[in-house]
Amino acid sequence: MTRPPTQDPRRTLTLRDVSEASGVSEMTVSRVLRNRGDVSEATRERVLEAARSLGYVPNKIAGALASQRVNLVGVIIPSLSNMVFPEVLTGISDVLEDTGLQPVVGVTNYQPEREETVLYEMLSWRPSGLIIAGLEHTDASRAMMMQAGIPIVEIMDIDGEPVDSAVGISHRRAGRQMAEAIIAAGYRRIAFLGTQMPNDHRARKRLEGFEAALAKAGLALADREFYSGGSALLKGREMTEAVLKRTPDVDFLYYSNDMIGAGGLLYCLDQGLDVPGRIGLAGFNGVELLDGLPRQLATMDACRLEIGRAAAGIIAGKRPGGVIGGEVIELTPKLQLGATIRAVTPEPGKAPAAP
Amino acid sequence: MTRPPTQDPRRTLTLRDVSEASGVSEMTVSRVLRNRGDVSEATRERVLEAARSLGYVPNKIAGALASQRVNLVGVIIPSLSNMVFPEVLTGISDVLEDTGLQPVVGVTNYQPEREETVLYEMLSWRPSGLIIAGLEHTDASRAMMMQAGIPIVEIMDIDGEPVDSAVGISHRRAGRQMAEAIIAAGYRRIAFLGTQMPNDHRARKRLEGFEAALAKAGLALADREFYSGGSALLKGREMTEAVLKRTPDVDFLYYSNDMIGAGGLLYCLDQGLDVPGRIGLAGFNGVELLDGLPRQLATMDACRLEIGRAAAGIIAGKRPGGVIGGEVIELTPKLQLGATIRAVTPEPGKAPAAP
DNA sequence: AGGCGGGCTGTTAGCGTTAACATAGCAGCC
DNA sequence: GGCTGCTATGTTAACGCTAACAGCCCGCCT
Structure with a gap:
């Protein structure tokens, strides 16, 4: 089937080679290879066979230039x-x-x-x-x-x-919605944990929306922590530890992405914290990864x-x-509450005490 | 600075446009834009200015064709x-x-x-x-x-x-080495959990090497489980559960990748199993993700x-x-034992009892 | 003075393909 | 018989750029 190429292998093949091998004009070869225009079945066969046995690969650079x-x-x-x-x-x-x-x-x-x-x-x-x-x-x-x-x-x-x-x-809206859900669930001491990336405008907008919604409810972020580089899961742990040490009374951690959120979740569970009772968590993105976590992290699908x-x-x-x-x-995007935001909505306006 | 383009926007610009705008030949423009050949500083400036103000972007298709x-x-x-x-x-x-x-x-x-x-x-x-x-x-x-x-x-x-x-x-060798390390640590009832991918030849070769080393030690796989599609972390959990149900006496789980290994690890910890005492685990790849897990998974860096x-x-x-x-x-690749293979080597040849 | 060489710019001829048009051959039909 | 209308093929001229070479100008050397 695959006959050894008669062609000198150092030169790369052109339409002309195929044309000579099959005895028709270059134009006809071009037509056959692109399935454009009328070509008789006999010629088509002959050309295809020639192209195949030579191992001809068309040059799209020339093709693109010619055809615009x-x-x-x-x-x-x-x-x-x-x-x-x-x-x-x-x-x-x-x-x-x-x-x-x-x-x-x-x-x-x-x-x-x-x-x-x-x-x-x-x-x-x-x-x-x-x-x-x-x-x-x-x-x-x-x-x-x-x-x-x-x-x-x-x-x-x-x-x-x-x-x-x-x-x-709308990332601004996504941030806002998440904040509203968190507030509705009764959390009040809310911290943000995210990437240190001045050029991640979408993360920035989510945070803006988030803070706007907090402000509307008369709240402000209780703490914030940023990182850059490294294993996101590990960073999530470390940042969570840092926040919990620095601001022990936080009752919610909002992460700028699911990966660090997952790290945070693992940390909280390690520490034996009651999630979502004592502390709630949420991430962003809805990555498939989350399905395998011990507890489903609240998140928002980014579509x-x-x-x-x-x-x-x-x-x-x-x-x-x-x-x-x-x-x-x-x-x-649709909000997925998962199992890290408590479902019960306490009497609005009244901050719940930690257990 | 950015003057409105005098150019009719529907036509895309060519060297000729820049050449006309700057009063030199196309060739000189080409030379300036590619920093090739001698061009006087004055012309260079003039050409660059013209190109910039027109918003000229060279056509690499033509360039590539001409220059080969x-x-x-x-x-x-x-x-x-x-x-x-x-x-x-x-x-x-x-x-x-x-x-x-x-x-x-x-x-x-x-x-x-x-x-x-x-x-x-x-x-x-x-x-x-x-x-x-x-x-x-x-x-x-x-x-x-x-x-x-x-x-x-x-x-x-x-x-x-x-x-x-x-x-x-060498994936074959990687599989072999991992098997040797596992055997050396005294595990004897070893299962394999991997992806169902006939065309993932590297995973296949690792398994071949792994089984070869087992055979050399007079062992065979105690069980095996395959999956395809879905969240790897979740699949890791499910497969691990399936294997542990079906073959309760396995004492080691070898995963074809770290992600399902991580899922398996989370499952084992959830179940309160003693890792690596009662059961050991290992994955493959050395993904950064692992750093954040509750326990560092044994793996092998794929470089x-x-x-x-x-x-x-x-x-x-x-x-x-x-x-x-x-x-x-x-x-x-270097073997990273992590914390899911026990360090102590029991008397060789003698299978350790589960605690 | 004449020639030489170096710096700068221009001219010409493709690169391998396709669009557009031209042509050849042939059937059908008044 | 010549015209129409088709199908199958060929010819020509780009496409936008760059390699290679050809000039021109000017200073400098002998």
């Missing part, structure tokens, strides 16, 4: 290491798979200048669409996106002004898969050239 | 969702960052046909190198890689015959970061065209 079409979609995200973006990617791939489009991923590590570089690099490959996390970008980045002439979808967040389209949730799907859908839906201007899709 | 050089390195991995490949990617990016090369990631979901498609797609962009997980590929995939005329590095595994270069660890670095180093080191033929780099 590129089947790539740029995806720019801040990180790959926290489970949330990989899931968004899965949503994106799911949808793009049937469209002939291919995602190309770039990672910024939460650095705006890095984002600018990655964006520049991506746009220089003239992708037919771009999906980028967040609404906060440098002026130069925004300018590039606006100039690019392709559909742009900013994802994860909708609290702000998108360049073109946007798909995401990651759905965001990826919707964003890809927008890109795939826009016919090339038909940039019609942005649409904004707001998804609503 | 592409600064992309294909990276093909089976999955993004289990923490291990993202870390490999980090290692790759770290090294490539300073070389002007850029990784482009493709994901196969452990499907050989998908790998073939992704590979074809990647090669059609004529990358200057390829990093691909595993040594097992379809015939067609191997043929494509051999034809491609670029450096290929197969990563993660070295138990097999690479197409070109390889960087990884993920290092593999990424070394693979990228090979690609970056090979001068274009100078495909000199493969080198194989074997890394040695």
Whole structure:
């Protein structure tokens, strides 16, 4: 079946090689390989056989230049290491798979200048669409996106002004809702534990919403603790210990993500604390991981898969050239109370005593 | 600073636009933007200013076609969702960052046909190198890689015959070593818990090595349990429960990855089992996550970061065209006993009684 | 004076493919 | 018989950029 290649292996093959091997013009070969235009069954067979036996792989660079079409979609995200973006990617791939489009991923590590570089690099490959996390970008980045002439979808967040389209949730509202649930459950001495990341705007917005809701109830954060780097689970433990030492009377710990929340939960259980009686906990994201914890952590689903799907859908839906201007899709995360917020609502306005 | 673009926004800019705006030839613009060749400081300034104010982004497609050089390195991995490949990617990016090369990631979901498609797609962009997980590929995939005329590095595994270069660890040996450590610690009724993935060849090889070492000590697996899909932590719990119910006298659980191992550990602790006295546990990978667990799980570091670095180093080191033929780099994973294998070695050959 | 070399800029000819148009062959039909 | 209308194939000219080479200008050396 696989005959040894007659071809000199050092030179890479072109359409011409296939054309010579099959005795038709390059154009016909091109048509066969792209399934475009009418080609007789006999020639088609002959060309395919020639291409296969030579091991010809088309050169998309030349193809893209000639046709002014590129089947790539740029995806720019801040990180790959926290489970949330990989899931968004899965949503994106799911949808793009049937469209002939291919995602190309770039990672910024939460650095705006890095984002600018990655964006520049991506746009220089003239992708037919771009999906980028967040609404906060440098002026130069925004300018590039606006100039690019392709559909742009900013994802994860909708609290702000998108360049073109946007798909995401309102993190401010998510923070607010969580605060309301916590207050409703009767907790009053509430601490926040999060990442030290000036450029994680979504975490920042959640905290803002959270504090706003507290303020509305006449409360303020009892304590706050930040970390950066290291194993999130371990950091969750350490931060929790620190907060509990420093502010022994806290009765609720709100974590900026589930991973440190899980660490905190494990710590509290180790210490024999009554969760959620003596102390309540909540995280953010709804990562699958949580299902295996000794107790289900309260959290809020960030709709990651759905965001990826919707964003890809927008890109795939826009016919090339038909940039019609942005649409904004707001998804609503659902609160999962889990088993770390007590269900009973004590008489409102009256702070419950610790047991 | 940012003047409104005089340019009609529907047309995308070319070198010619910048050339006209700055009054020099396209070639000179090209030279300025690539920092190649001599250009007077005055012209350079003028060109850069023009490019900036127009918002020009070079077209790498045309550039790559003309120069026959592409600064992309294909990276093909089976999955993004289990923490291990993202870390490999980090290692790759770290090294490539300073070389002007850029990784482009493709994901196969452990499907050989998908790998073939992704590979074809990647090669059609004529990358200057390829990093691909595993040594097992379809015939067609191997043929494509051999034809491609670029450096290929197969990563993660070295138990097999690479197409070109390889960087990884011996999973067979890793399994063997773990088995030896377990036996040395006096455990005798040993079960295996892993993923049901016919195409995860590395997990398979670890198990083979593990069983070989058991056999050498006159032992066989007391039980085995497989899963697929779902939250790994939760699955770890469920599988552990199943094994303990079915084979109550097991005294060691060997997991194919740390995540399910962590689930198992949490389950055992929940059940009040004496770990590592009554029962020992071990996983594989050395994920950072483990640091936050109530007890440090025994595991074996898979050298993920290092593999990424070394693979990228090979690609970056090979001068274009100078495909000199493969080198194989074997890394040695180190066993981390953690706190879930007992340290004391009872009299060899004598199975210890459960407490 | 004439020639040489170095710094700077321009010209020409592709890179491998595809869009658009041209052509060949052939059947059908008045 | 010539015209129409189709199918199957070929030809030509880009696509936007860069390699390679060709100039030009000017200072400096012999």
